[in-house]
Amino acid sequence: MIHLKTKEELELMYLSAQLVSKTLGMVASEIKPGVSTIKIDKMAHDFIKDHGGEPAFLGYGGFPNSLCMSPNEQVVHGIPNEEPLKDGDIISVDCGVLMNGFVGDHAYTFEVGEVSAEVKELLKITKESLYIGIAQMLPGNRVGDIGHAIQTYCESHGYGVVKELVGHGLGREMHEDPQVPNYGRRGTGKVLKEGIALAIEPMINLGTDKVRFHNDGWTVTTRDKQPSAHFEHDAAIIDGKPRLLSTYRYVYEALGIQSDEEEPFLYKK
Ligand code: MG
Numbered sequence: 072m073i074h075l076k077t078k079e080e081l082e083l084m085y086l087s088a089q090l091v092s093k094t095l096g097m098v099a100s101e102i103k104p105g106v107s108t109i110k111i112d113k114m115a116h117d118f119i120k121d122h123g124g125e126p127a128f129l130g131y132g133g134f135p136n137s138l139c140m141s142p143n144e145q146v147v148h149g150i151p152n153e154e155p156l157k158d159g160d161i162i163s164v165d166c167g168v169l170m171n172g173f174v175g176d177h178a179y180t181f182e183v184g185e186v187s188a189e190v191k192e193l194l195k196i197t198k199e200s201l202y203i204g205i206a207q208m209l210p211g212n213r214v215g216d217i218g219h220a221i222q223t224y225c226e227s228h229g230y231g232v233v234k235e236l237v238g239h240g241l242g243r244e245m246h247e248d249p250q251v252p253n254y255g256r257r258g259t260g261k262v263l264k265e266g267i268a269l270a271i272e273p274m275i276n277l278g279t280d281k282v283r284f285h286n287d288g289w290t291v292t293t294r295d296k297q298p299s300a301h302f303e304h305d306a307a308i309i310d311g312k313p314r315l316l317s318t319y320r321y322v323y324e325a326l327g328i329q330s331d332e333e334e335p336f337l338y339k340k
């Protein structure tokens with residue numbers, strides 16, 4: 072059952088989503104060659120606590136850390152470790168926060184040092200597909216419209232769209248109805264309505280769409296070991312329009328990136 076949110080609930084969700092956004096901004100300034108993912112995980116844990124939130128991933132289904140950190144061929148759910156990041160790596164960072172009873176869930180794939188042009192393009196197209204998906208969040212559209220838009224765009228660039236992992240409804244629970252696949256057919260699936268809140272999260276592979284689930288119960292990698300990108304925003308239909316609850320503003324401030332990509336979807340200026 073889909074829980075449509077009231078304006079008051081969306082206001083609280085916005086605060087949770089903003090805290091994950093600020094956490095990813097802090098992470099952005101720490102990611103560089105030589106740093107271990109476990110060190111960044113610890114910093115994120117403390118940052119979330121210091122700002123009045125709880126790390127929502129820690130202990131979720133037994134997950135051991137506050138961040139999912141998935142380098143290179145890891146798609147999602149990577150467990151932070153002592154391994155130092157290397158120049159040319161990419162690292163997908165997924166962060167969850169619980170605050171005021173509501174969850175924020177937000178991800179960004181960072182470049183470590185200088186990455187290849189081919190991988191840069193994968194990141195660019197994956198992030199663009201996220202906004203193309205969010206643009207479909209209009210009253211009367213359906214869940215399949217979101218997936219169709221993301222899939223069509225990414226496959227037109229020759230990328231593999233992961234099918235076994237999907238986006239989701241978001242609210243008091245991290246995973247609520249409906250599931251939001253990054254593929255689909257237009258005009259199919261649940262109808263989108265005012266107050267629906269979704270975590271939309273394309274997971275896009277440079278090569279094959281096929282993935283492998285590892286024995287640690289978490290790590291997911293591409294079958295062909297080529298890189299995978301993951302970007303995730305929290306968005307809701309508010310006053311009949313798609314509105315972002317999360318933002319990459321803090322990531323971009325940390326990295327010195329200029330962008331107006333969020334402009335059409337701003338909930339608050
Ligand atoms: Mg996430």
Ligand code: MG
Pocket residue numbers: 176177238239270272303
């Ligand atoms: Mg999610």
